[in-house]
Amino acid sequence: MEGGGGSPMLLVLAAQLYAVYSQSPLPLVVNTWPFHSATQAAWKVLSSGGSPLDAVEKGCAQCEVEQCDGTVGYGGSPDESGETTLDAMIMNGNTMKVGAVANLRRIKNAIGVARAVMEHTKHTFLVGESASLFAESMGFVCEDLTTNRSLSIYSKWLDQQCQPNFRTNVTPNPEKSCGPYKPLKPLPESKTTSIQKKVDLRSHDTIGMIAVDRSGFVATGTSTNGASHKIPGRVGDSPMIGAGSYADSSVGGAAATGDGDTMMRFLPSYQAVENMRMGADPTTACQKAIARIQKHVPVFFGAIICANRTGSYGAACSKAPGFTQFRYSVYKPGRSQPLEEMVDCL
Template sequence: YKLSAAWSTLQSGGRAVDAVEKGCAQCEIDQCGGTVGYGGSPDELGETTLDAMIMDGDTMQVGAVGDLRRIKNAIGVARAVMEHTKHTLLVGESASNFAEDLGFPGENLKTSRSLSIYLKWLSQNCQPNSWKNVTPEPSKSCGPYKPANRFLQEKQRVHHELTSIHNHDTIGMVVIDKNGHVSAGTSTNGLRHKIPGRVGDAPIAGAGSYADSEVGGAACTGDGDIMMRFLPSYQAVEYMRNGMDPTLACQKAISRIRKHYPSFFGAVVCANITGSYGAACNKMVALTQFHFMVYNPSADRALEKVVNCI
């Protein structure tokens, strides 16, 4: 449905950036996989917060929001940041206030499902969580935590590496319209049981997604805390700028991260202005293939594509 919404927007004369907004918004409404939009991925306080970003590859303008509370249409607020401010990224309660001032309705983003996930997590001694180098031992108990001494830090570092893969995902979308305009965007409710205030890669330009109408676009999903350190979407677009085909560009972006984090969870999708596209993912026990969708105009439907992880 999200690709159909994006394609319908183009068919009705909308620009690439309009299609990205409509496609991501549809996913927010549908709560895609429970990892996009309201009612999913509760943080350590049981609250669902949202991250989103949109980028116009013509103007290189970006609008983004992080740790957005109470507002269901995160990609819409990101678009508002781009259209109505001179800023790029707004975060937290101030971003929510900004949205409400512009007429976005404030609503409770919790659902019975997100509450159930949260209560189950509490009953399991807050496992897994995102803490390290603290006491009490975060692999066995809930906080509040305090910094640990050096001996405990060495012990807990191994635990952190073994538990860095969590159940989370992002919608990433790249759109090229009939005039060659490129736009990209993302939306997510972030990492499940994240520390309140955490913002992942999704709203960071060049990390979650990137677009340049002279080249193409790319978008990412996976362990945002690691992936944002390498700006893989930007890197993939730059590889394509230098003549690399989309599949290889995605693979190279993944390989740069894997050099430092061999077991990270992540994938990249890429498309260039000729209409060629590709994707790549880091191979691990829990991820051997990556599925993504491409809208086929001649068939007038979305087609599922699969790549083997490298």
């Protein structure tokens, strides 16, 4: 070997190792929507040797800080009372442990609280005011989640006679009034239909993220401020294990976004992972999970991302008025920045 400014043999070896690394499909970060700053934050952790759990937490937290599309983090999607509340979950695909929070109040870092539930309690899921008190006891700062923007959204909604809202079978007519409401007798089931008359695109919510390290360790997570003008106390699909996301390092991971009140009934993330377990590639696994929902709800707004433990990934979405393509973000070896990918909806 030559001395001085570095061995040519070592330089060749380094170049060969880089070539192998850049061609490897792992590590991998995939997340819903083109939230590239979140993807980049997660990749920075993962590519420097951090765990997929750290990557997912960091990536989702980045969206919480940036208020991605106004649908993640503080200051967005006020409920019927004008308050912003948060839902989040994180799942360890090695241990199958999960931490989740829902209807979290006054705490900005929802994904951080979800991880604290997983790592500092024997529980899986905390909700509402009690979840906020737990967060404070863990050192999270209590802050107002309301902003001028969320107040403006709320005021405009009140001026429009609380339209749109999520009330049904009540009086006065929820399509013309803010209430207060009283229940009406529901229509007989034979007179109802499983096809929605209106497709709700207000639920363009959630960052759902999958991270896989070089060894195939899979973690997933979600964070959202839920549906705009939701009934106070409503919990969507995002923090629900198997609905918002699911991880199993022996197979892979999945995460969902869209109309949570529809999607959570079918546990699409769990279903997609099970589809991969049975041999489906990630794209097919996502498509099958979407198709299963469409058998019961032919038209709905939703999408799923999937990745297996070897680094293959894919996505699928359900076609709805105003939603025919789904864009998501990927970071993988050989890239200097996140890649935006797109899939046509089924």
